[in-house]
Amino acid sequence: MDEIVSELTREVIGPRKLIILREDLKRFETFMIQGGKAPNQSGLADSTVNNYLSRIDQIYRAGWAVIGKKQVPLTPDIADQVEASLAEDQFKKSNGESYSPSSKRKFQNTLKKYFEYRAENGGRKWEPEYDFEETASRTRDYFKRDERSELRDASISHDQLPHYSSVSPEERARTKRYLAQKTGVPKKDITREIWNEHRESLKIPSLVFTSLDAALRPIEVNQSTEDWLRLDTQELHIPKENSSKGRENWHVSLSSKTAQINREWMQQRDCKPKYDGRDEIWLNRQGNPYCSKTLCDLLNTLLEQTDIDTSNRDLSWYSIRHSTGTYMTEVGDMAQASEQLRHDSFQTTKRYYHSSVEERSNTLEEI
Structure with a gap:
């Protein structure tokens, strides 16, 4: 890439910030070419490096639009908000069209690679919270x-197992067979102590x-x-x-x-x-x-x-997290939810909050 910062980005960033941004992206480029600090890690192909640089350039502009200022380098909190903008189709192509799920995944992979580079240079880690499937972006399902x-x-x-002494010999033999498979201990060596350890x-x-x-x-x-x-x-x-x-x-x-x-x-x-x-x-x-x-x-x-009921719902481990965010905000407040979810800003916490069915039902009763 002859000019590592695109013309579009150079038009919106001031000269001083441009120097910092150019240096950041040059270091990111070197990291990708050399494969980082991991031993025996080979670098990326030139075409892949250029694709990552092009996308991180776009991500910078999208992040600036969300937070309302030209911040360099990217932070995990900005990455969260860019990822949410992709999921909610607010971060779009220049022609106004939404990105496809596969394109969203490519932006997400670019963010992951960028924060690998940042982490190896003393920066903070970043973990994605959206799954961009081929059919649709991640839905905001959560546990009620x-x-x-x-x-x-x-x-x-x-x-949980029944009490050792409360089962029939046949059931005890079957359960010992199960415990042998589970623990790797031969069935004949499954004792009451091993039984109780797994029961409790x-x-x-x-x-x-x-x-x-x-x-x-x-x-x-x-x-x-x-x-x-x-x-x-x-x-x-x-x-x-x-x-x-x-x-x-x-x-x-x-x-x-x-x-x-x-x-x-x-x-x-x-x-x-x-x-x-x-x-x-x-x-x-x-x-x-x-x-x-x-x-x-x-x-x-x-x-x-x-x-x-799991039908027509995208329930994952993150559904637990989203559930906690929803009810911490509903029962407590945004500050409590932000601290509990470990967010740097309320803006990030807001996208975890959904008014629950119970909350809306109560509101309807009042009006």
Whole structure:
């Protein structure tokens, strides 16, 4: 690219900011050509680099239009708002047409690559919150209040076994076969202690209750460690180096019930060999931290145990987060929701808020 900043962008940015922007994009270009700092990471093809540079140039202008000022470099909060503008078809082509889902994904991938570059140079991380499918952009489905209760109930009963002494020999044999498959322990070695350990585990309730309270992103579930829990003050402390969007340490509130479940889970966790020498709060059956896929698998399993209607709804792990944002704003206020969701601005929080059916019904009764 001879001139790394497009003519359109040069027309709207002042000369001083242009110097900063040009330097930012040159460093981004070098990062892509060299493949970053990761060992054995090859650089991108010239055509791919040019495509990324062209799109990040457009993203800069879209971000400036949203926030109303020419800010350089891009921040995760601006990226959030650009991504939301794409999802809501406010960020459009020059001819006024909306971008296709595949084009939206390309802009999203450009943002991901840009923030890889920023993170390797001491900048903040960024995690996308929209899924741009071929058919349509991500819908804003979220769990309603009664559905949140159903998820909690399902997490408590998830994989729960009956009392060892209350089942028939045939049922006990079948359950031992299941536990052998689940644990890797031979069926003949499944003891009452192993049975009770899996019967009473609070790992899934801890994970679900905490995620519902703290609106945890998948990456935050993945990175959460023991020292995040401050149960004496009913808090989850997320350090700034683990906050995908924040520039500071976040102190996220937990309910008394969630704090108690976590106290009991941490006691159970200390007794499990799988966690010896590990500091993650939750590990899956394979001994790995949860990721987006395993969390979605878990959610789908929980949904099968509930009466939640999933037809014509795009429910994902982020639906938990959007639900918390909706009801924190409705019951509390925008400031509480913004802090709980770890946003840098109310503008970002606004797009998480949806007036609930219950709220609108109450309003109709009043008018």
